Amino acid sequence: MDHLKRLYESVKEEALNDYLKFLSFPSISSDLNHVADVKACCTWLSEWLYRKGFDVEVWETEGHPAIFATCLKAGEEKPTLLLYGHYDVQPVDPLEEWDSPPFTPTLNGETIVARGAQDNKGQCFYTVSALAALLKENGSLPINIKLLVEGEEEIGSPSLPAWLEKKKKALQADYVAVVDVGMKDAKTPAVTLGARGILTMDIHVRGTEGDLHSGSHGGLAYNPIHALIQILDAARDKKSGKILIPGFYDDIRPLTPSERSQVDLSAREEAPGGEKEFPPAERVGLRPTFEVNGISGGYTGFGFKTVIPAKASAKASCRLVPDQDPQKVGAAVKAFLEAKAPEGVTVKVDLHPGTGKAVRAHADSKIAQAFKQAYRELFDVEPAFLLEGGSIPITTKLAEASGGEPVFVGLGLADDRIHAPNERFSLDRFRNGFLSIARTLEILNGQAS
Structure with missing residues (x-):
């Protein structure tokens, strides 16, 4: 891990400056007044990826465009990982409750405050920054990478399914990682095995x-x-x-006894809402x-x-x-x-259109175990397996189109205020996200720490 930490320090200043630029685009997918802003954000990121050495396509969907970028230099004998994120963001209302302009990223101590700081521009950008740094250092990546970054996740991805079917051959992958979820708590990373529809x-x-x-x-x-x-x-x-x-x-479909033994269902405090006969964590992940x-x-x-x-x-x-x-x-x-x-x-x-089915992955899959090992090495604690209460509607269709084993990962926290005023993401978690992505690629390539 030390070599990756040195790699991060070598690109840190540029990566963070580009992250702030990425955050400055008001790419609100649900607001027709921001169609041009969404397009501008897509253009900026696609050009950034091209400059970093990726092969890039912009899919001009019926709605907001999506970016499909690849680096397949590792060779056919290496596995292929499809990474998913989104560059669109939620509206900023109520604007008067923001402490600073939502699209003027502000450093508050060691935390960036802006709309999209975590969801999903922060997690998306530490991902692409790690890929770009590894590619620049080595001339290739440890495994083959396909990257899909869309502009309609916050409105249910209505335009993407048709393109997934159209691009089914190009999307083929061994694994799918949705980098858009969070940790169990501030000290415990997690690999999320399912999300609700x-x-x-x-x-x-x-x-x-x-x-x-x-x-x-x-x-x-x-x-x-x-x-x-x-x-x-x-x-x-x-x-x-x-x-x-x-x-x-x-x-x-209930959890099997094996699944129940692997998933952490203790991660929620008692709460007044929902079905009283089920414990809180089950109300969120299983009901x-x-x-x-x-x-x-x-x-x-x-x-x-x-x-x-x-x-x-x-x-x-x-x-x-x-x-x-x-x-x-x-x-x-x-x-x-x-x-x-x-x-x-x-x-x-x-x-409404834009529905999505629930997804449940396997704890013993190679991709789940690879991320778990990377998190264990990085945080020096045993990561949790969780079930997510939120929804990423396109995930089922993405897994079906690619044929890849899915998993959800990310370093979000409950108090990041996503979808609310003063959304935030810490610089420390941006760094750890970078390191976790880079290390997972090495693990999937069979490299020792």
């Missing part, structure tokens, strides 16, 4: 054509906000936390959820407006676990909610 929806409730006077119609008209609350409330048992939608729990993400309706502006609103709406999402089909679960949720419409209102559920 996802489906999202809009729920619309309408009463009358227009808002009504709450004096003239109060007590007569059915308020759509009341109806929405009633409908959502019907989906969950208040006491147990169990989801009451018929078919919601169908097809769930599906139905969550309301936002509600709107009526008048919420300055002052007061005494109306019965004509409509109300909510955004909701389901996190899914292995063997659950997003389309099947979505159909069950839609049928249940629409059937709960009380007299006087209509309910319409619009299911």
